Amino acid sequence: MRIAVIGAGALGSTFCCLLAEQGHDVVVTVRGAALPAVLADGIRLTGGYGERFARPVAVERLVDSYDLALVCTKAQDAAAAITENAALLNGTPVIVVQNGLDGVATAQRLLPRSECLGLITIIAAHYEGPGRVRVTTAALSYLGRGDGPADTVTRRWQAVLHAAMPTLAVDNFVGAQWTKLVVNMLNALPAITGLSVQEVIGCASLRRLLTRSMRETVRVGLASEVRFGTLQGLSHRRLRVFALAPLWAGQILPLSMRARMGTVPNQGSTLQSLARGQRTEIDFLNGAVMRAGAAAGVAVPVNALLTELVHEVERSGRFLAPAEVLARFR
Incomplete structure (x- = not known):
């Protein structure tokens, strides 16, 4: 599966490694001086998930279409990152991995043709530098959307994520x-x-x-x-x-x-x-x-x-x- 990860911070880099290990074709957006470092040396994960290494395709912005996209920027950067890649993302299933309350609504507003879900993760990860992340706590993640029961779309993508990292499909995602x-x-x-x-x-x-x-x-x-x-x-x-x-x-x-x-x-x-x-x-x-x-x-x-x-x-x-x-x- 072709998966785009927007943002190569602590969580974005973690998901890149874990998804790539499952055989997915992962592309990650990286900004500034971090881009040449990730291109040269890939992404290395240590800590809670053990020693992991991946060499995803690293780009400044997306240039192709994908089966799934994960938005892993900080909440304050999400709207700009989604807007910058909207031409390729609109219509692609999008999972927003963010703190706060507004991430899924922001993605749905900017990508009206996409199925937008949210991922709440309890993973604690420390960004040690471009392509270098130490997981201090490996933990569950929770996927869902809206305030009703988990639907078939949620369960489909939960199965994809769960193969890479423990993930539950949850009812009442807003409450979560x-x-x-x-x-x-x-x-x-x-x-x-x-x-x-x-x-x-x-x-x-x-x-x-x-x-x-x-x-x-x-x-x-x-x-x-x-x-x-x-x-x-x-x-x-x-x-x-x-x-x-x-x-x-x-x-x-x-x-x-x-x-x-x-x-x-x-x-x-x-x-x-x-x-x-x-x-x-x-x-x-x-x-x-x-x-x-x-x-x-x-x-x-x-x-x-x-x-x-x-x-x-x-x-x-x-x-x-x-x-x-x-x-x-x-």
């Missing part, structure tokens, strides 16, 4: 996106402090702040009449209890997440973007909570300030010490 958004609250504080996710959760004061941002996210979802999907032991019922429980009890949730991560430092995708000098997707994570909160009439002061602080670090290039972060919330 909201559950992943709760998980993605792990990203902001590492980006602000420069600490790993495990270090943030290990710091009691930062853990309380993280828990508050997660609780705001769940409360906005509930006010928006979202039924949260089930991912990694998180369910609608558990998240509802989490949102209503005392703050001290709610901290069990991030602590359980840290336990599943293991000991390999997890930087989170937002901190990785900062390390590469790129814009972060914070406006599609905590910023998405802000927009949904405004629509639902729910105040989200913690997420609003976390978004502001990530942008401050983007501008200044200086991380904030935990004490400085906490002082901003007083």
